[in-house]
Amino acid sequence: MSKITWPAGTLLAPVPPALISSGTMEKPNVMTAAWTGVIASEPAMTYVSIRPSRYSHEIISKTKEFVINLPDISLARATDFCGVKSGRDIDKFQSCGLTPLASSKINTPQIKECPISLECQVTEIRTFGTHDMFIAKIIAVDIDDKYLSDKGAFNIQKANLLAYAHGFYYTLGRKIGKFGFSVEKKKTIRKRRQRQAQKDTH
């Protein structure tokens, strides 16, 4: 193997093909954006980068709010469609069979069908070439309760989130390990396996 060098590009992957909802319950809009990420843990800060030509750009610039909704694989077609079509021409919620759901802390509706929604309040808008970056505080996280365990833990694997990489949509595949697994003590691993075995026999 050897590495070849390409000019500058945005080949960062995988990223979340997020459904960014904006507007109101009466007139909701949605667009797909993969240029998003976490900026800080405390306070929880995020961003989404949007081209100034987009209808969502116009709405979010005014309302200073948006919701990052993470689609599952059943929403792959809707996710692609909302990245291609403009809300200026059609009602994408209606075209895609999406349901606007009132958010808990902001006026912008979230998407009911998405397993995870992050309610965001814009703190700053910055221009970087092609895109404007909407930096925002995450002020609430809404999750579908059908993915919660009895103990209240969120099972993200069951949520079947969609991934995006270099122009293609993917499922998430096999779980490889938990954060910290490379330094886990053998005793801890043995204990966890015993617990799992007990669970499986009950």
Added chain:
Amino acid sequence: MSKITWPAGTLLAPVPPALISSGTMEKPNVMTAAWTGVIASEPAMTYVSIRPSRYSHEIISKTKEFVINLPDISLARATDFCGVKSGRDIDKFQSCGLTPLASSKINTPQIKECPISLECQVTEIRTFGTHDMFIAKIIAVDIDDKYLSDKGAFNIQKANLLAYAHGFYYTLGRKIGKFGFSVEKKKTIRKRRQRQAQKDTH
């Protein structure tokens, strides 16, 4: 189903568990960071958020350069290890069997074993609570030539990239569709299938 609301959190997924390399060929360092993303397409802009306590923070603040290296699944253990251990205490390149490889446009080495590396030049450092955000220009993209087709297209699926979601590492799974598949004309789909069928019989 119904949605329940949690307080603010960073539940954005999947994200890339990127190996951020820094330093020099003689004294390279690496840390894992999933708080990264694309900010703009043209110029290609990205960022990585790093806690001020991290050794990489100290190095990148001085050199104003870093490389975002995307690990494949064979590097899962190294990726986890580099997120847990500090380069102040050990040489993580050596501990993990990683090879520093000279970059094409910057002095910071990339990681030879990663299928994709993005060479980045810091343009700005911003503080957001727990993390400092290193905003950067991507000035070159290095890819492993074994994933290139005869025509020079990069097959990202073969690269077996690692994904991170809510505390767990995953493989990428099944390919669901290409960007734009939801509005593709039936004629285009038919033609592509014919091409594929011809390919398969030759």
